[in-house]
Amino acid sequence: MSAKPNPEINDGEGEFDLIGRIAKFTSSSQSERESTVLVGIGDDGAVVSSPFGTYILTTDAIVDGVHFRSSDERWFDIGWKCAVSNLSDIAAMGGTPEHALVTLGVPQGSYTETFDELYSGMSAAFEQFGGRIVGGDVVSSPTMFVNLALTGHASKESDGKVAWLSRDAAVPGDLVCVTGPIGSSAGGLEVMLAGDTNPSGQILVDRHFRPTPRINVGRALVAAGAKCAMDISDGLVSDLDKIAKQSNVNIDVEMLEIPLANELIFMFGTSAIELALNGGEDYELVFTASQSVLDRLSDETRESITVIGTVSDSSSDPGHVTVRDENGDAYEPIHKGWDHLDG
Amino acid sequence: MSAKPNPEINDGEGEFDLIGRIAKFTSSSQSERESTVLVGIGDDGAVVSSPFGTYILTTDAIVDGVHFRSSDERWFDIGWKCAVSNLSDIAAMGGTPEHALVTLGVPQGSYTETFDELYSGMSAAFEQFGGRIVGGDVVSSPTMFVNLALTGHASKESDGKVAWLSRDAAVPGDLVCVTGPIGSSAGGLEVMLAGDTNPSGQILVDRHFRPTPRINVGRALVAAGAKCAMDISDGLVSDLDKIAKQSNVNIDVEMLEIPLANELIFMFGTSAIELALNGGEDYELVFTASQSVLDRLSDETRESITVIGTVSDSSSDPGHVTVRDENGDAYEPIHKGWDHLDG
Numbered sequence: 001m002s003a004k005p006n007p008e009i010n011d012g013e014g015e016f017d018l019i020g021r022i023a024k025f026t027s028s029s030q031s032e033r034e035s036t037v038l039v040g041i042g043d044d045g046a047v048v049s050s051p052f053g054t055y056i057l058t059t060d061a062i063v064d065g066v067h068f069r070s071s072d073e074r075w076f077d078i079g080w081k082c083a084v085s086n087l088s089d090i091a092a093m094g095g096t097p098e099h100a101l102v103t104l105g106v107p108q109g110s111y112t113e114t115f116d117e118l119y120s121g122m123s124a125a126f127e128q129f130g131g132r133i134v135g136g137d138v139v140s141s142p143t144m145f146v147n148l149a150l151t152g153h154a155s156k157e158s159d160g161k162v163a164w165l166s167r168d169a170a171v172p173g174d175l176v177c178v179t180g181p182i183g184s185s186a187g188g189l190e191v192m193l194a195g196d197t198n199p200s201g202q203i204l205v206d207r208h209f210r211p212t213p214r215i216n217v218g219r220a221l222v223a224a225g226a227k228c229a230m231d232i233s234d235g236l237v238s239d240l241d242k243i244a245k246q247s248n249v250n251i252d253v254e255m256l257e258i259p260l261a262n263e264l265i266f267m268f269g270t271s272a273i274e275l276a277l278n279g280g281e282d283y284e285l286v287f288t289a290s291q292s293v294l295d296r297l298s299d300e301t302r303e304s305i306t307v308i309g310t311v312s313d314s315s316s317d318p319g320h321v322t323v324r325d326e327n328g329d330a331y332e333p334i335h336k337g338w339d340h341l342d343g
Numbered sequence: 344m345s346a347k348p349n350p351e352i353n354d355g356e357g358e359f360d361l362i363g364r365i366a367k368f369t370s371s372s373q374s375e376r377e378s379t380v381l382v383g384i385g386d387d388g389a390v391v392s393s394p395f396g397t398y399i400l401t402t403d404a405i406v407d408g409v410h411f412r413s414s415d416e417r418w419f420d421i422g423w424k425c426a427v428s429n430l431s432d433i434a435a436m437g438g439t440p441e442h443a444l445v446t447l448g449v450p451q452g453s454y455t456e457t458f459d460e461l462y463s464g465m466s467a468a469f470e471q472f473g474g475r476i477v478g479g480d481v482v483s484s485p486t487m488f489v490n491l492a493l494t495g496h497a498s499k500e501s502d503g504k505v506a507w508l509s510r511d512a513a514v515p516g517d518l519v520c521v522t523g524p525i526g527s528s529a530g531g532l533e534v535m536l537a538g539d540t541n542p543s544g545q546i547l548v549d550r551h552f553r554p555t556p557r558i559n560v561g562r563a564l565v566a567a568g569a570k571c572a573m574d575i576s577d578g579l580v581s582d583l584d585k586i587a588k589q590s591n592v593n594i595d596v597e598m599l600e601i602p603l604a605n606e607l608i609f610m611f612g613t614s615a616i617e618l619a620l621n622g623g624e625d626y627e628l629v630f631t632a633s634q635s636v637l638d639r640l641s642d643e644t645r646e647s648i649t650v651i652g653t654v655s656d657s658s659s660d661p662g663h664v665t666v667r668d669e670n671g672d673a674y675e676p677i678h679k680g681w682d683h684l685d686g
Contacts, residue, residue: 143485
């Protein structure tokens, strides 16, 4: 039925456009049930109400040759990272992870040991950060893939009201903050691909394979009254751009304030900042909040957070992210984030 | 890490064994959180409790070349069937579908129209039977796949207690029942593969591409006090075998009582019964219940149900399904159900 020549998905239409098409389609056809969906397609997770309360749903898949390489045989790490990419979505909504469903696409000739290790890695991440595997599906597939779907429940503000973090809630005057150092995962990937065995490099490789979802920070942000967050999966600038566009604001980032791991600076020198601006898969949180919200955070949470910029007036031409160098001049990143359809 | 020679998944270890390994693994490592999981791996869906109540989770994936053929370009139908395979799991637990997450694995060069039609088919099934798409993921993949994860809420018995249907609850003395005629989907697949254009054959092809999940029957069964059901996805005998083993009972089926569509008899003659016994993807329900439970069903529900056998004493050697022919002799099916890892 698609015999007539149509624009192909990958001729200029990447993941984000396809998600937009899908969002438009589902919202127009199912508007009468809209009221149960508090946050729909286009955020880290969906927030839905059911007869039993408010919960968060998210799903993330990884595909051999695109998101991991089966030839590396790092099955525990692959399982860990797949779990964390979903846990991080729950963190970005400020929720608590609960129940996971795992779908395995299994090629002919796969080894059972592979899946024991993969599940081991997933389970270890759930043990540490919350959530557990309760079911799934196993299907034959020429290409190995793992899909994880994860539920969570929403947190409460200090007044007991159920609340969550979304990408469209940044307001002018907010400070822009991140957890943890940024760019280490992308640095680790480069180190690994180069075959470098330097110990500092290996610390970055570990960050690439064993990211940490910021579940506790997400919940603390909701409790303190923060409204806007997402996780850094595609790259800091690319992800901030989504906040700017969805919140209809502009965002200024001070390049020198972005926290970098010493190992990243040691291994990459002046290129470290490029990895921090554009590297994906850090699974740290980026959020915006007023100074008074930050003041309500505990010292422990506050210490894990760095202010890197501000949300500015949006009246004229909103939706832009400006990275400023040490002179206050706009800095143009070389590469603008990952689109998962580019692999 | 799997360099040493190990038994391969497909050397004698199919889907069911792999699910068993996974179930064992996750239950041993996470037993302290066991209490939130009311039904775990090994049923149509998982039943879990959260701070907000009892809900049902299920997931099913379809892969190009295994569960559908992209070359057929029946995208609406592929979407419909993917939604129904998940809806049917919720039906088999006696629940009400709520929220769906869709993951698309998208090969290079795919057409956007493909995904519009696919979503159209999924949405149409959700419109008709309940549930809606609230989010998802889009990833690049050499092989096209669609994964759906669906939540639902559990139903209530007549006394208001939350309850569900499971595979392990058949008891001796129960009657064995099915909804709808059986085997039509497998018949439709054969008609299609043979390129037969006979109108009766096309009705079967429609049953193959547009199955109906028995949501209302599932809920009515819970309300009437039934405890044991599953959906027929792998084949009647194969699926009854799972009930017999998980419930620790024996099951006798009267071959002549199995409801067959007239079109199936017309197209396949005496082979129709083989398709009914062993063909997959009917997405009808098979369940066991006492006569008094059946008596509590409404006339309308009762009319959609056929009694095909009995659950017998389990004391000596439980876990077997016997199909009896018109003389009461045991009938040996030629092929014993589908294992999805065999494609």
